[in-house]
Amino acid sequence: MRLSIIIAASALLFLIPLASQDSFAQVNSGGFQAGGVNIDGSWYVGEGLKVGDYYSYNLCHVDYLDCSDFDMAMWVQEEVRVGTEDKFRIQVLIYDGKKIVKGHMDVGQVAPEPTGGSEEISSYRSVYKSSIVWLSAFATKEIDSDGVYLTGKGPKDFRAASWGKIGNIGGQQILPSAQETISVGAGQFDSILLTWKTGGQQSKVWIVDEFPFPIQGKTFMHVSQGIPPVEYDFELLDYKENVSSNPFLNVETTAAKQAAAGCPEEFLKTKFNESTNTFSMIVKGVYGPKIVKQGCEIEMFIDFKRMVNPTEFVDQVHYDIAVFSDPSKPPIQTVSIDEGRAELYTASGQTHRFVIAEQPPGKYIYAIIVYGTGPEHILGGNPDTSGLMTFDVEVVKGGNTSFVAPPTASITEIPQWVKSNAEWWAEGQIPDSDFVSGIQYLINQGIMKIPETAQGSGSGSDGIPAWIKDIAEFWADGQIDDNTFVGGIQWLISNGIMKLS
Structure with a gap:
C-alpha cells in the first residue's frame, strides 16, 4: 500500500510544471505564504554593474502620465566621487513618443538608486527609481568595513522564504517563487520569479543571477475594491558590455531642435x-x-x-x-x-x-x-x-513667437445683475417659466448676447434638466465662467425649451 502511494506521488510530479518543481512555497507557522527556490545563489539590485555596460528598457509607472510607456537607454560612463561616496555616472537617452531627451544620472554603488543628475530627465529618473530599481528597498550590496556591515539589507538568497514585506496596507511578502526561462526583447534568460499580492492581483518581477537589474516586471497598485491598475511595467530591450564611447553623442534632442x-x-x-x-x-x-x-x-x-x-x-x-x-x-x-x-x-x-x-x-x-x-x-x-x-x-513660420498672444475673446456679454436672477432661480425663489422668460427678454433686447444657435423644434413644455440649474448656481457663485453658462442656455434653445422671437 505504501509503495503504491509513493509511486502515485512520484507520477504526480510529472504533472507539475517545470517552473514550480524547484520551488517549495508553503504556509509557515506564522500563517503567511512562504517561498523559496531550490537553487543556490543570491542577488541584489546592481549586482555586477560596471563601467561600459549598456541597457535599454521599455517602461512605465502610474505616476508618469498614468503609466504611459517610453524607452530608456542607459550607458555606464564612469565612476565618480560625490562627497564621500563612490557612484556610477550613467548617460541616459529617452524616447518618449515623438520627444527625445538626453541627460545623466549618478547612482549609488551599494544600491543603484539615482541621487542626482540632469534636470531634463528628472521625471524619467523617478520612474527608473520606482520600477527598475524598486527592489533595492529589500536587496542591496553589502559593504564590510572592518567587520561592520553598513547597509543592513544585503543580498537575498534564492532559497529564502521571503525577501521582505511591501509597505502598503495589507502588504504581502515578496516571495522567490519559481525558476523560469523567459524571452524579452534582449533575448532569452534563465530567471528567478519574484511574486507578491497587491489588490488581489499577483505582481511579478523576473531577475537573473549576477545581472544588475530585473529583466522584466509587472506590478499592480493596492486598491480596496475593483480591478487594480498597473503600478509599473518594464522589459529589457537590449544589453551590451564593454561599450567604450557614448552611444548617444550624435543623437539630437527635441530641445536642441526647438532651440535651433x-x-x-x-x-x-x-x-x-x-x-x-x-x-x-x-x-x-x-x-x-x-x-x-x-x-x-x-x-x-x-x-x-x-x-x-x-x-x-x-x-x-x-x-x-x-x-x-x-x-x-x-x-x-x-x-x-x-x-x-x-x-x-x-x-x-x-x-x-x-x-x-x-x-x-x-x-x-x-x-x-x-x-x-x-x-x-x-x-x-x-x-x-x-x-x-x-x-x-x-x-x-519664421519670425518671433515669443510675443504675448491676445487673450481668448469672450463670446458673451452678460451684465452682472443677471447673475442675481440665476441665483434666485437656482434657489427656487422664482419658477422655471419666469427664468426662461427673463432670459428670452434679455436675449431679444440684446442685453445678453450669445453665439448664433439653431432653434429647436420642441414644444417648449419639457422641464429644464437639473444640471442646467446646477450650472446657473455655480455660475452665480463664480465657480464657472460665462461661456459654460451660455452653453446651458444654448442647449435650452436648441432643444426647444426656450423660444426666441
Whole structure:
C-alpha cells in the first residue's frame, strides 16, 4: 500500500510544471505564504554593474502620465566621487513618443538608486527609481568595513522564504517563487520569479543571477475594491558590455531642435473652462502659446471636472487630443497615434501634455475629445460621458513667437445683475417659466448676447434638466465662467425649451 502511494506521488510530479518543481512555497507557522527556490545563489539590485555596460528598457509607472510607456537607454560612463561616496555616472537617452531627451544620472554603488543628475530627465529618473530599481528597498550590496556591515539589507538568497514585506496596507511578502526561462526583447534568460499580492492581483518581477537589474516586471497598485491598475511595467530591450564611447553623442534632442528653431521658453498661457459639447463634464485648464512656431511645442494643463460640482474631478477619463484643419474631415494629428496608443487615459482627471505643432502655417482647431469614463482596461470607457471641447491655435513660420498672444475673446456679454436672477432661480425663489422668460427678454433686447444657435423644434413644455440649474448656481457663485453658462442656455434653445422671437 505504501509503495503504491509513493509511486502515485512520484507520477504526480510529472504533472507539475517545470517552473514550480524547484520551488517549495508553503504556509509557515506564522500563517503567511512562504517561498523559496531550490537553487543556490543570491542577488541584489546592481549586482555586477560596471563601467561600459549598456541597457535599454521599455517602461512605465502610474505616476508618469498614468503609466504611459517610453524607452530608456542607459550607458555606464564612469565612476565618480560625490562627497564621500563612490557612484556610477550613467548617460541616459529617452524616447518618449515623438520627444527625445538626453541627460545623466549618478547612482549609488551599494544600491543603484539615482541621487542626482540632469534636470531634463528628472521625471524619467523617478520612474527608473520606482520600477527598475524598486527592489533595492529589500536587496542591496553589502559593504564590510572592518567587520561592520553598513547597509543592513544585503543580498537575498534564492532559497529564502521571503525577501521582505511591501509597505502598503495589507502588504504581502515578496516571495522567490519559481525558476523560469523567459524571452524579452534582449533575448532569452534563465530567471528567478519574484511574486507578491497587491489588490488581489499577483505582481511579478523576473531577475537573473549576477545581472544588475530585473529583466522584466509587472506590478499592480493596492486598491480596496475593483480591478487594480498597473503600478509599473518594464522589459529589457537590449544589453551590451564593454561599450567604450557614448552611444548617444550624435543623437539630437527635441530641445536642441526647438532651440535651433527659436522656440520661445516663456509665453503666455491661455485659459479655457468650458463644458463639452454634450455637457457631460467641464474641461478646464490652460495652453500655450496660442500662436506657435512650426515645430515648437504647445503645453497643456487639462482638468476634467464634474458638471454638477465643478470643484470635483472626473476620474478614469479616456480621452485624446486631436488637431483638425477642417472639422468636417478626420483629424490630421492625434496625440494617441503619436505615442502609439489607442487612446489617452487619466485616472485622476488631471494631465499635463505637450503637443508638437508639426503642421504647415495656418489656423487649426485643437480638440480635447472625451471617449468616456471607466476602468483603464475597458477601451473607451462608458460612452455616456463622451463629448469634446475645442480651442484655436495658429501655426506660423519664421519670425518671433515669443510675443504675448491676445487673450481668448469672450463670446458673451452678460451684465452682472443677471447673475442675481440665476441665483434666485437656482434657489427656487422664482419658477422655471419666469427664468426662461427673463432670459428670452434679455436675449431679444440684446442685453445678453450669445453665439448664433439653431432653434429647436420642441414644444417648449419639457422641464429644464437639473444640471442646467446646477450650472446657473455655480455660475452665480463664480465657480464657472460665462461661456459654460451660455452653453446651458444654448442647449435650452436648441432643444426647444426656450423660444426666441
